[in-house]
Amino acid sequence: MPSFLFWHMRGEERRACASYRFPSAMAAPGWCALWTLCVCFTALQTNALRVTMRESTMEVVRGDYVILPCSFFTSSPLSRLNIIWTLAPFSSPESPIQVIVYDHGQIIEDPSLIGRVGFTGLPWSADIMVNDTRVSDAGVYRCMVNNPPEAADPGIGELLLTVLVAPSLPACRWDGDMDTGGSVTLSCSVAEGIPTPEIRWDKLNPEEISLPINMEGELSGSVQIINVSAQTSGLYRCSASNLLGTENCYINLSIYSGEESSSGILQGVLLTLSMSLMLLALLVLMTWLHRTGQDGRWRVSKEEEEEEGYNEIRYTPSLMKRSFV
Template identity: 30%
Template sequence: MASGMERLTSRMCCVLLSLLLAGVASALEITSTGQTTIDKASTQSVKLDCQFSLAAEDFGPLDIEWSLVPSDNQKDEIVVILFSGDRVYEDYYPPMKGRVHFNAADPKNGDASINLIGLKSSDSGTYQCKVKKAPGIRTKKMVLNVMVRPSKPSCHTEGSTLEGKNIVLRCTSNEGTKPLQYNWEKTSGNKLLPESAVMDPMGGTISVRNVSNSASGTYRCIATNRVGSEDCILHLKVTPPPNTAGIVAGSIIAVLLFLLIIALILFCCCRARHRKKYEKEICNEIREDVPPPKSRVSTARSFTVGSQRSSLGSMSPSNLHEYALKPQYDKIPSEEYDRPPSQIPLPPPSATSTAARMSGPNLSRMGGIPVMIPAQNRDGSIV
């Protein structure tokens, strides 16, 4: 009988405890039903919602705690902001000091939401809202992803823009949380991409093979991720291929003209140098008169002496005076013409005195006979 009573008592205790727990469970509740994953861009603001309700059975002090739950279970939670004993502790976590606040002036009225401003990429993580009022405890978790929106991309071309060549249009954004997606569109003309264009949305490129003039126009690239987008503009101008034959011909002509100019310069330099050397040699040359041939001189002298003797033998006193006035026959005609004017010998100083001694009576005493002497030109011929 005693054992039966004990069994009944234990059963009643279990029922009362389960009823008590059920009452507590239905008293404190978190009523927020918002999204559990939030994506925000850096520098923006976010509200982490946490609404709750209380019942009469909740008689203990109210505590509200927001914390960062580490991905590693071995690490402790990091408390970000705290409400306890009717007091708010906003500067509890130094990295978020001045950037995190309760949404309501008095959180105990059922609004435990917080606002986080000036978001940084380091603010990303899992946040937990914990509401405690004895004997109840309720929690709610939310994932916050702070992303960097794409920076303004740069658009440029790679490769030749000549017709018939292959070209690549490239779009690159240096900043932005991955994954980034790029989209190209043509904004001019028929607004259609070239038929041979192949677009890579992740790499941000458009490859165009055998590009034609129809591909010319304005293109726009848009870089996008989950928190924003930026774009850039590219102007493409496809040009016809140049005249290769004309370029080659012009190059050859230019080279030939250059070589011709160099040849002329070298020729002029060599000629001037040769002329200068020749003039120097002429200035330093010593000129000498070439003596006449001995045979000619002896012949002329023998002729002159014999002529003089024969003439003297036929002279008369009357024409002896004329002989003294005539040019002397002992001069050699060849020497007079061969020598320069400055070197023509002067008449011997004794020629006049000799003629005087041989004039008139003196010639008669000597047994001579005056003879008329014929005139003689410069060639030695008798006139």
């Protein structure tokens, strides 16, 4: 057998041919036919359609775009090339959807992905681009390529896509008894985040202290503070973090003791009494001013009457008689 034909065979065919005891020259036509069949079979296997996924796992931040790679090798014309991309979402892996199809020069997109998905290198590449990515785009993608008349079974490649999401702004709340000796629970929760955010509680003042947290599911955690006192008062912070960032919310606790409560009541009473005395003094002052104003007007009117009496000229009968004699 010529050496260049021998090395075109796969390992199994090479070993079979190497171990075969060829018959005498009289039977040469028979073993030549068998050898030719082996070579043809090996050539067909070598030239069969092959699909290669250059990546097995990929990550993309929600809202960005991503190119999903799928390469294939074929020795036949591409006039009957068929490419199908499917997605098995993480939310429902048992219900895969058809993402996009290329068949005999036509492209068909899933209605929910129209405008967000497309091929990038047809017909030489099966790569696709997904833009404005969403959480629902995450899952296992399969690239299937068929190019008749090559292998009846299409070449298939798989790729796992994860869509990353920054933590949402956490919501902080408290519940319990704010009086000395009571118990207070601080709770914090986030609506979303991929990977799952890490939640932690810290007291920021008068000094920063990390507090033990009780997780209530993947996206919420709480801290319970028992036998609270004045030292418990301060600013508390809840942090939700993943590889995309950190978001915080805050609670300011003020713990009141019984003495502080009594002191506050006494201060309130004294303030009320002071305001009452001020109002009473103001009322007395207004009454005095009112009366003083009335006395002043009465005296002015009496003086005016007396002045008018002095200026009046009076004639008596005796004076009249003397003047005409």
